[in-house]
Amino acid sequence: MNGYGEANLLLAAEAGIRAPSLHNSQPWQFRLRDGAIEILADPTRHLSVADRSGWAARLACGAATYNARLALAVHGRPAEVHLRPNAGEPDLVARLTPERERPPTSAEQNLHAAIPRRHSNRAPFSPDPVPADTRIRLIEAARAESAWLDLLVGMTALTGFAEIADSADRVLRRDNRYQAELISWTHAGYAPDGVPVSAGAPLAEPQDLLPQRTFGDRRRTPGRDYEPEPLIAILGVPGDRPVDQITAGQALQKVLLTATDAGLAASMISQPIEVPAARDQLRRSLGRSGYPQLALRIGYGTPGRTLPRRDVTDVLLPPAEGDAP
Template identity: 75%
Template sequence: MKAYAEADLVRAAAAGIRAPSLFNTQPWLFRLGGGAIEVLADPTRQLAVADRDGWAVRLACGAAVYNARLALAAAGTPAEVELSPGPAAPDVVARLTPGPERPPTYAEADLCAAIPRRYSNRAPFWPNPVPADSRARLREAARDEGAWLEMLVGMTALSGFAEIAQSADRVLRRDAGYRSEMMSWTHTDSAPDGVLVTAGAPVSEPQDLLPQRAHSDRRRAPGRDYEPEPLIGILGVTGDLPTDQIVAGQAMQKVLLTATDEGLAASMLSQPIEVPAARDQLRRSLGRSGVPQLALRFGYGQPGRPAPRRDVAEFLLPPRP
């Protein structure tokens, strides 16, 4: 029986740690055991206020699983994936076991090449519209991973979403513990985790349609709109169990890598998901079955650079005995 080796573990982990996470906490670990690669949640990296129930950790770990899958497939050793293997290993998000060897598909190679180039672009996007075929490819990427991506079309839908997002953001900003936690993960100097001030969005103005997290104190010219008509997609899955959230994380990552491969910029808006009442309002406004897990913003923007990561060795656990 074929088994993954140490080199496969390092390859999977090096790709996995490039996934996004709330406040760039990087809440994942990797372990080789019984010839399989396990992706685990790191409980020490779960946000005590912003992520009390672990939703953001599971979404981030799902994204890390997708990156690890891509890296293994690109190396010719695609994985069979078992999510949440069981109560005996509660921190194990997924177990990857070797499937039949085969050359990577062109799509796998392209998306794997996009992993080191993907990053969250929080700056204002240009007014250039995203073409219909690019939007279709993003929706297809979500479907491929068992999720749906609902694009908000027209100002009526956008305004309704913006109202929900702004209301959720006000709720979060009123929580002193939330503000303190966010600032503890905001850095003015280079750091291997968290969000750099220089990567934050400009300070929100009253006329802005969408809320922005206060990672930055940069201001822009008075009266200048952030984005008058952004492209917003709502990512959702059928249910809201922990496994559903891991599925959503994998779909999120495939959508983000597809956007990168399309030459698009993207960022995430999770405020309407973090506030339960806002999330329920968003679900009802969409008029479709399933549970929203994240809002994503797409467009064309000024090139930036990926956020820093800790050294891959810090994420590797000793093999399971």
């Protein structure tokens, strides 16, 4: 493998599969090639209704890329990263080539240790506010990956976002094909992908500020409402090309791991991004010239479980013809 052990590249792939993805569809593949690891979008796992443009798959593959980067760094060989390195292979998202040895930083070690603990937490969070210094850490995490993170402050901003999110959610609920696809990725028992009913939020109630996807029919504890004033963050990047969406995925994962390392929980709100008119309305409400890529709900939650993943051997592609053994 050109001087770098295949075992360490496999560890990078194992970290990569812990990334988040829409409906836990896990739309990625990995290839070990000439001493490097490549991350590819898997067209067979494309959500044809919810992700017509491929935005969500590129975001997920970007997040997987960031995890793989961390794994290489903590094993002493940080990677040179090339996004979309081959125009003739559009599914090739990134190539990570290990560079010179150096000790990992404490920040890299902490974020890498957060990978197996990070998961989407759809249950109500406690009313305890996220401290100002932690909010700054989240903003800086996005900025370090060439993205921006806007934290909505005050009920005026929250109510405006909620109206946009609710409107988008209603559009998606009226789409029978969208709902059928969502149901196809929902299951009652154990599966290596998709979302188990037990991981879904309790059924929404009329007083709720934010929409929730329906993964089951579980009701919440009487008297337990969702947060009246949650911390909502909007992640965005300056452009909206495929490479920009991959960049956003890397920033997303760094923000999520930073939140996990700080003892916070998070869940993702994608409805305002999935509906083009809602996304444009959200962009204008932020006063940003860039493009929002995802909304996050962040706070202190009760511990939960990570969703299952396919085995790394199921997502490894064979070497391309002519590759070095």
